[in-house]
Amino acid sequence: MASKPMTGQAFFVLTALADRPRHGYGIVGEVAELSGDRVKLKIGSLYGVLERLTAEGLIEPDREEARDGRLRRYYRLTRDGRRALAEEAELRAATARVVRARLGPAGTEAAG
Amino acid sequence: MSSHLERRYRRALRLLPGWYRQQWEEDMVAAFLDSWFTGDAEADAYIAKAAGPSWAEVASVASLAARLYLTGPGAPRRYAWGQAIRLAVLAVTLVQATRGLNVLVQTTWSRHMFSWLPAAPASIVAATPGGPWPPAVWYLVAYAWIVAFVTLALRYYRTARVIAALAIVPDLGQLLVGQFTGRLPAPYTGPWAFWILLNLAPVLAMTAFHRNAPAAAPGPWLLALPANYFLVAVPLLAVQATGNSAWLPDFSGLYCVLVALACVAHAATTRSRHTASSGVWSLTLVLLAADAGAYRIFSIGDYLQDPHLITVSLVELLILTAAVALVAPDAARARTATPAPPPDPHTMAA
Numbered sequence: 001m002a003s004k005p006m007t008g009q010a011f012f013v014l015t016a017l018a019d020r021p022r023h024g025y026g027i028v029g030e031v032a033e034l035s036g037d038r039v040k041l042k043i044g045s046l047y048g049v050l051e052r053l054t055a056e057g058l059i060e061p062d063r064e065e066a067r068d069g070r071l072r073r074y075y076r077l078t079r080d081g082r083r084a085l086a087e088e089a090e091l092r093a094a095t096a097r098v099v100r101a102r103l104g105p106a107g108t109e110a111a112g
Numbered sequence: 113m114s115s116h117l118e119r120r121y122r123r124a125l126r127l128l129p130g131w132y133r134q135q136w137e138e139d140m141v142a143a144f145l146d147s148w149f150t151g152d153a154e155a156d157a158y159i160a161k162a163a164g165p166s167w168a169e170v171a172s173v174a175s176l177a178a179r180l181y182l183t184g185p186g187a188p189r190r191y192a193w194g195q196a197i198r199l200a201v202l203a204v205t206l207v208q209a210t211r212g213l214n215v216l217v218q219t220t221w222s223r224h225m226f227s228w229l230p231a232a233p234a235s236i237v238a239a240t241p242g243g244p245w246p247p248a249v250w251y252l253v254a255y256a257w258i259v260a261f262v263t264l265a266l267r268y269y270r271t272a273r274v275i276a277a278l279a280i281v282p283d284l285g286q287l288l289v290g291q292f293t294g295r296l297p298a299p300y301t302g303p304w305a306f307w308i309l310l311n312l313a314p315v316l317a318m319t320a321f322h323r324n325a326p327a328a329a330p331g332p333w334l335l336a337l338p339a340n341y342f343l344v345a346v347p348l349l350a351v352q353a354t355g356n357s358a359w360l361p362d363f364s365g366l367y368c369v370l371v372a373l374a375c376v377a378h379a380a381t382t383r384s385r386h387t388a389s390s391g392v393w394s395l396t397l398v399l400l401a402a403d404a405g406a407y408r409i410f411s412i413g414d415y416l417q418d419p420h421l422i423t424v425s426l427v428e429l430l431i432l433t434a435a436v437a438l439v440a441p442d443a444a445r446a447r448t449a450t451p452a453p454p455p456d457p458h459t460m461a462a
Binding site (some may be wrong): 023024025028042043044045046047048050051068070071072073 | 132136138139140141142143144145146147149168169170171172173174175176179
């Protein structure tokens with residue numbers, strides 16, 4: 001049976017955690033940067049994604065740090081999360097190659 | 113002390129289910145405040161006093177809450193009812209499968225297919241079914257219920273639905289033909305009640321079985337078929353074989369008595385356990401009792417000429433009602449039963 005497709009938000013969140021663990025707002029900032037400010041996660045949306053990814057075993061809590069009297073919880077990718085992200089990146093890259101091939105040079109120039 | 117900004121955001125978070133807030137609220141608040149504060153004390157003091165979550169932020173919390181309530185583990189009422197309906201459908205299909213098994217045994221026995229068995233007594237020799245269809249159709253219908261039950265228990269839901277839906281068609285045809293040709297005795301309520309309550313209702317309710325629904329363990333249900341046959345059908349067959357059929361209740365009465373016994377047994381078990389019951393089984397028994405009771409009431413129409421049988425039917429209803437009263441309070445609690453929330457990932461990782 002095919003696995004569930006990964007949503008765009010989940011893909012960005014996993015990518016944001018690929019190089020190092022981050023806390024909630026750190027993920028929001030990283031996702032905004034990765035997407036060129038096209039994806040601006042609201043906190044409610046972010047925690048919906050974090051809850052789902054945790055339940056699926058793709059991310060897990062890393063550590064907690066106190067700052068300004070508040071506890072910041074950091075999240076990191078699990079081994080399954082790393083594998084899922086790599087597969088999704090490969091799928092997206094393959095799709096992008098197909099798109100470029102179908103558009104041809106004219107389409108690529110128009111986009112540029 | 114919490115700021116005005118924090119209090120307003122926490123108020124929005126109250127939209128979320130309790131178990132979710134317990135696991136994620138502090139984290140969400142910290143991330144939310146991080147998104148506002150700049151690190152400049154003067155600016156932050158002003159923000160903490162004057163700012164509040166935007167509509168888009170509140171909408172994202174509301175959207176998360178809707179998803180959690182509708183599809184998350186905190187969908188209590190739907191969960192309890194869905195579970196109870198699935199269990200009740202399995203139970204009714206089990207009853208039909210036991211009837212099918214009974215037809216199979218009676219037919220094979222009365223046709224001397226087991227040479228080592230003595231000849232079947234005349235009182236239990238299976239009569240050739242009548243009606244508009246050839247006898248083979250009725251045998252197929254009886255055996256189809258066995259297959260429908262087994263496939264349902266083994267989670268081949270679509271196959272079970274198709275087989276059960278096909279199995280109820282000949283009965284409907286016989287009812288319609290019987291009613292329009294006058295072959296069926298008025299007031300027709302008993303046969304129609306049987307078809308609606310024990311054929312159509314379980315087939316329609318089989319839509320409650322879907323891929324995402326928690327499945328019942330197939331082992332105990334598959335064992336329930338031979339168990340039900342040996343504990344219920346065989347003793348009845350034995351009484352029938354001794355020629356004392358007059359002492360046996362009709363099918364409707366038997367259905368009432370069996371559900372009543374199940375209610376008493378379940379109530380006794382629940383009380384002896386001293387732990388909170390989920391109430392789902394009690395709700396299942398209430399649903400079965402409603403089905404059995406309705407069938408008993410409508411099938412009284414078959415006995416309008418016999419006051420004694422009407423009295424027996426009313427006593428059966430009384431027994432059923434008294435037994436249901438034992439599980440009804442627990443069933444009412446099932447409306448608030450929840451499956452256990454997912455384990456807190458934060459404590460798991462600790």
